[in-house]
Amino acid sequence: MRLSLKLSGVKPSATLAINAKTQEMKAAGKPVVSLAVGEPDFPTPGHIKDAAKAALDADFTRYTAVPGIPELRDAVGAYFGRFYGVTPPREAVIVTNGGKQALYNLFTALLNPGEEVLIPAPYWVSYPDMTILAGGLPVSVPTDAEDNFLVSVEALEKARTPGTRILVLNSPSNPTGGCYSKAQLDAIVEWAIARKVFVIADEIYDQLVYPPAERVSCVGWWEKHSENVAVVNGMAKSFAMTGWRVGYCVAHPGLIKAQSKIQGQATSNVCSFAQKGALAALTGGFDCVEKMRASFERRRDLAMEVVSRWPGVKCPTPGGAFYLFPDVSALYTKNIPDSAAMCGHILEKAQVALVPGAAFGDDRCIRLSYAVNDKTLLEGLSTVGKALKEIR
Numbered sequence: 001m002r003l004s005l006k007l008s009g010v011k012p013s014a015t016l017a018i019n020a021k022t023q024e025m026k027a028a029g030k031p032v033v034s035l036a037v038g039e040p041d042f043p044t045p046g047h048i049k050d051a052a053k054a055a056l057d058a059d060f061t062r063y064t065a066v067p068g069i070p071e072l073r074d075a076v077g078a079y080f081g082r083f084y085g086v087t088p089p090r091e092a093v094i095v096t097n098g099g100k101q102a103l104y105n106l107f108t109a110l111l112n113p114g115e116e117v118l119i120p121a122p123y124w125v126s127y128p129d130m131t132i133l134a135g136g137l138p139v140s141v142p143t144d145a146e147d148n149f150l151v152s153v154e155a156l157e158k159a160r161t162p163g164t165r166i167l168v169l170n171s172p173s174n175p176t177g178g179c180y181s182k183a184q185l186d187a188i189v190e191w192a193i194a195r196k197v198f199v200i201a202d203e204i205y206d207q208l209v210y211p212p213a214e215r216v217s218c219v220g221w222w223e224k225h226s227e228n229v230a231v232v233n234g235m236a237k238s239f240a241m242t243g244w245r246v247g248y249c250v251a252h253p254g255l256i257k258a259q260s261k262i263q264g265q266a267t268s269n270v271c272s273f274a275q276k277g278a279l280a281a282l283t284g285g286f287d288c289v290e291k292m293r294a295s296f297e298r299r300r301d302l303a304m305e306v307v308s309r310w311p312g313v314k315c316p317t318p319g320g321a322f323y324l325f326p327d328v329s330a331l332y333t334k335n336i337p338d339s340a341a342m343c344g345h346i347l348e349k350a351q352v353a354l355v356p357g358a359a360f361g362d363d364r365c366i367r368l369s370y371a372v373n374d375k376t377l378l379e380g381l382s383t384v385g386k387a388l389k390e391i392r
Helices: 005-009 014-027 046-057 070-084 098-110 126-133 153-159 182-194 219-224 253-266 272-283 287-307 339-350 374-391
Strands: 093-096 116-121 137-142 164-170 198-202 229-234 247-250 366-369
Touching (some): 005 126, 046 272, 070 093, 070 219, 098 126, 098 164, 098 247, 116 126, 116 153, 126 137, 137 153, 164 182, 182 198, 287 374
Parallel strands (some): 116 164, 198 229
Antiparallel strands (some): 229 247
C-alpha cells in the first residue's frame, strides 16, 4: 500500500499511546496507576448534561450550520467579554470538534508548503505534527526550567527566518503548566505583529490558573490586529467535557470563512446536542469551574510537596493547567539514558504510567498529570520517588 509522503514525519500521539499501554496492563490484571493522560477526573457538571439531554428529547439531532449554532457562537463572544472585556461578534467565531480541530483548521488555512511555525518547547505533542500535515515546517524554540519553561523574545528572534509564518503560544502550558504574565504576553505578541508573524494563542486551560499567576488572553490583541491573531479555546479542560469534542476559535471573519470551508469538507458541524451542552456551560454559572480549579490547585500543591523531595530532580511550580514537568536528566545512566527509558523504568518498578518529555520536545523531563484523586496521586508519586531512589 502506498501512503502519503507527509505521513512519514508524523508520529502517533505519545499520550494516547501511553494510555493504551496502561489499559492493556490493567486488563492483564496489573495494578497500574496512570498519571499520563490530561483529562479531568470530575464528571461533566449536571446542568450541562441536562441541556444536552433536553436537546435530544427535543429531537435537536440534525445538521447545524458548519461554524456552529448562532446562539453558541454568540455565547463564545460573550465569554471573552465576561472575562477579558472584548466581545467578538458571531462572524468572528467558529465552533469546532474540540480545540484540536480549531488548531488544525488554522494551520491548514494559513500555511503554504515550506513555511515555518515557531513552537516554544516543551510543547503540546500535536503542534509539530499538525504543522507537517499542513505542509509547514515546525521549528522548536527551546526554553529552560529556570525560566519556568517560558520563551523569550530574544529566543524567538534568534529562531525567526524569512520563512517564519506562525508563532504558537500556549498559556497555561501543556506540558509544563507555565503561564505568561500580561507583560510577557504583550511583549511577545507585539514582537510577532511587528514582524508579520501570525500568532495562534492556544488558551484551552485559561480557567485553570493559580495565584499569583493571572488569567490572561490574546483576545485584546485580536481586537486590535484581527488579521494577525487567532485565539483557540474549548470546553474540554475547564468544564470536564473532554469527550464532548467542542472547541472554538476567534479569528478574522475572513479566516473564519476559510476554516468553515475546511471544516465543511472534513467534518461538517459539531454534534448538535453537544453544542447545546456547551451553550449551557458558557451561559450558566461558573461555580462548578471554580470548584474544579480549586481542587486542581490543592492537588498541585500536594504533588509539588512530594516531587520536591525526589533526589536530583528540578521542577518549577506550575501556574496553571494540571501537569508537572520535572527535569530528571540528572538521574540518567547508561541503562536509563533518556526520558523514554526513564518512563519505562518507572512503569516497571512503580507501575505508574508517565509520559516521556521527548514527546513534548524536551528529553530532559517527564510529564505527570495531577488530574486524579488525592489518594491515587500521593500513592503514585510516592512509588515513583522510590523507583528514582533505586537508580541512585
